Amino acid sequence: MSQNNQTAQRALSETAEVDNASIQPFPKSEKIYVAGSRTDLRVPMREISLAETPTDFGGESNPPVRVYDTSGPYTDPATPVDVRQGLAELRAAWIAERDDTEALEGMNSAFTRARLADPSLAHLRFNHQRTPRRAKAGKNVSQMHYARQGIITPEMEYIAIRENMALTQAREQGILDKQHKGIDFGADIPDEITPEFVRSEVARGRAIIPANINHPELEPMIIGRNFLVKINGNIGNSAVTSSIEEEVEKLTWGTRWGADTIMDLSTGKNIHETREWIIRNSHVPIGTVPIYQALEKVDGVAEDLTWEIFRDTLIEQAEQGVDYFTIHAGVLLRYVPLTAKRVTGIVSRGGSIMAKWCLAHHKENFLYTHFEDICEIMKAYDVSFSLGDGLRPGSVADANDEAQFGELETLGELTKLAWKHDVQCMIEGPGHVPMHMIKENMDKQIECCDEAPFYTLGPLTTDIAPGYDHITSGIGAAMIGWYGCAMLCYVTPKEHLGLPNKDDVKEGIITYKIAAHAADLAKGHPGAQLRDDALSKARFEFRWEDQFNLGLDPDTARAYHDETLPKDSAKVAHFCSMCGPKFCSMKISQEVRDYAAENGLGLSEDGEEVIRMIDVEAEMQAKAQEFRESGAELYHKV
């Protein structure tokens, strides 16, 4: 960037502002906190209050619905956010108490020190430099390590309360048994998510808690097949200064709509500074692909990459607080030629970089040969592995081939190695896979990686819809989530075509919230159906506002409704624009219901009885007469 640009530019630390759209409260929603066993353990939830049922539908009151809240402090009016200050460090005390970490004298990354010493970067820098911590000599500070010691950390308790929310409500409302029993393909979902269950899953390696000790701003969350299915949103990529503010905006916008984690995939010039702004303002785990930055450090010449440069990059990012690293350690030399036969070769950036390095040096992938060195770094900061699938298929034609499955077997081997070091680990998956080949991916991953969490991109179920790959992949994502995938990486409408803007980010996030929730319902996750039932009841009772507010995107639902029926009166209308006032199945259904209730029909849970009663001709003739006399005009005027 030219000198002019820099001077022209006022420091971000003076100008950066929070995205206004990201801090708007959700309609009829209140940010609540459920207290844990200690005063500094408060689990945020969004509580949506509902209107009473109209009298002609029974007039009862409807309990508020609590929904899993990924939007963080940004939607809490009580804690205003200043992106120049960053978020409060809610885990700081928990980390300090464990007394197994120490504040660093200086930065251990040469690159970090160089960036901090460069005055030309002053205007980009996040001002409130915190002192990073690392494990004391010989200590392992990973949640997995604690779990294996039998320790239940505050993070684990926090997660138990968060994951147990829907179940608790369903219990309170006595409707837990009303939910459909799911099909879970051998998952081990308990009746209740206890802190001890969280601990045991993390110890077993079946779930991870991405939570770098240098990211104390984090609201703990868990990724594992026996918990709610999570989704990731990708941001980053721009290379110009102004983009730092844009990337923070995408972070707050993406988490507002439901991103459980965010990956910063920036490949531009100021990756380091951008990342600092993102982490300091992020309440969700941040993942990165360190090889991208390492490549920048060698001016994009893959052959020039070295273990030393990569190692310094890992430390640089670990000390900033990155919670999980995508590491393409499974791209082995012998797998590379297997991709030559493919329709789309290697489509993973990290995978292709390592493939090129392997061929150029004819050496084995240094991420593989140095894997245990990497583990040593991970456990000193509690960074989790996200083992990258560098050979994932980039087309339906290449799905489930020997290159992909060969790498997967190697990732399984590396998983055991990470576990040997008590380092948390999840595995990345495809890619482009037709529907009938998706389950084989899930089953093979479970077999190779011993139930370590699977984290997939889609998969896309067809290649023929550029511009709609959030949908081609949303189909595959919902299915693999049902089969046991723990986290779904979103795909936006711009996939294959360009960089997502804010609208694309939202479209991708909502699509993936749908996929993840559909998977939770299919797995029979306890309480998952509560929100569906509440929304459908509101829909049946013409509580339009409640229907909008219980939806994933109240703004869009309201806007669509208003296109045809803008008047407020329509919000209480007992009809909609699809059928109009004198032609409404919902109304007729209510009449059927009232009628049945009056006449003791359909009240018992036993269909048989109902059928017997209604078949008593004589009685029914009378009822029919009654109905005719009472029911001439049955439609409500508004």
Added chain:
Amino acid sequence: MSQNNQTAQRALSETAEVDNASIQPFPKSEKIYVAGSRTDLRVPMREISLAETPTDFGGESNPPVRVYDTSGPYTDPATPVDVRQGLAELRAAWIAERDDTEALEGMNSAFTRARLADPSLAHLRFNHQRTPRRAKAGKNVSQMHYARQGIITPEMEYIAIRENMALTQAREQGILDKQHKGIDFGADIPDEITPEFVRSEVARGRAIIPANINHPELEPMIIGRNFLVKINGNIGNSAVTSSIEEEVEKLTWGTRWGADTIMDLSTGKNIHETREWIIRNSHVPIGTVPIYQALEKVDGVAEDLTWEIFRDTLIEQAEQGVDYFTIHAGVLLRYVPLTAKRVTGIVSRGGSIMAKWCLAHHKENFLYTHFEDICEIMKAYDVSFSLGDGLRPGSVADANDEAQFGELETLGELTKLAWKHDVQCMIEGPGHVPMHMIKENMDKQIECCDEAPFYTLGPLTTDIAPGYDHITSGIGAAMIGWYGCAMLCYVTPKEHLGLPNKDDVKEGIITYKIAAHAADLAKGHPGAQLRDDALSKARFEFRWEDQFNLGLDPDTARAYHDETLPKDSAKVAHFCSMCGPKFCSMKISQEVRDYAAENGLGLSEDGEEVIRMIDVEAEMQAKAQEFRESGAELYHKV
């Protein structure tokens, strides 16, 4: 409508114009016709021509790709369309030749006669009144009847050529064996779709050809589990005059993007005239729900419905040329009270109308008691049944309940009755169903209805996303299509909220084309993968224009790409905005491929050999040296 409006209004027959957006040719596409055994049997297809592979990717030429074309004469520059004249009657000769129908003296529907006699409707009327035909006394003119006589009709041959298109191309290109083997859940998809196979499937009742003898403009298509999965788009509903033109516009727009059939769900004042305009301008089968119009005829008072009014409506619509009728004959009196326990009661309009009628009269559903009378009408015009699921679940909570499955059993019984009369029949399905309960629907439908085609709405896999129900349902649609569903009824983003506009229609259609194609791939439909492979090859080779043009929506793909890289030069750029020029996995893959080719690696289909060769350390060290020397700068400048 007031007298003023009418006089103010110039006749549609003078003013109506075809939607300009619907007649634009698709980029790099040519409308071609494949000739059958007779000169008047010409099957339209869209042929997309492709660019040569860039020299650095091998420089070979790429054969054009033919895609199934539902857009009709509207995209054929050689046959300009005038919606005031209607389409050419390409089936007229075929129908006449069979010599089993006769032109009617006058209309058999009292309602039709009344409408024709009403001068105040003149300005709405389609001018070119054709003389309707019906079967000669005692004749059955259904395609099923012909099939059971062993007759292969021109319609059947037309369909065989159309359905066999992808297979033929895959054979010609010698890539048929390269396609993934599918999982078909007991479908009976042959290696080749022959006219005889089409006949046998129709005779068996496992497929239908909706083709009213009064709709000679129709381009024959087939609906059955052993054929390509089809999709339906719904139009209609507006009540104002101007909407007639809008509805014709939605017809041409919807079929342009891929609707295989269109249902006209109009419930307004001028249903009769609207329908005439739609059918005369439709090259795809038109379906309706006659009870909607019957209800209009009794001013919306369900109790006042009678068999006589309904019967006249069936004849009215059959003589206009409607190809399939949704008939809610399975809503039996004894099932109605079972819906009282539901979260969302009865959500089908037709179902709720019949339920109300049944209760008011305490009589059995007259559509059920008169079912064989209906069959007599159907076979006189070859109208197909679409047996309506009036009790389909309107929420996840109500999925697969006793009301829904009770009705399904009755629909199975009615299917056999329709078949007794050689009347074609498909069965409608849900609705709202979580993923793990979808297959039970398909399996039970196959069991109850002996493989008669299943035609489902979605199903929606969750209730929590109003505004995105094209996606919640697209997931379920893809899955049930894979399991054996023959046709998928689209859902637009406006579902539950309002009336779809043109954009919503397109969004819904594209989403359902994705679902249908994903299902074809998963079933392993022969040749289905051809388009995916061609597009992915174009993507890998940076043939941007080809990637756009092979997609379901070239316009949107191009627009998204141009948002970040608008220049034409970018259309030939060997990189995209996601990774930028010096950071492209595709390029690196090509290097790997070239490298492997040069060194005889990865050329054999046998992975083992490849691995052995690359493990010869000494040789490889030399290769690596070579590669380094040759490969310093590997990225292409543009």
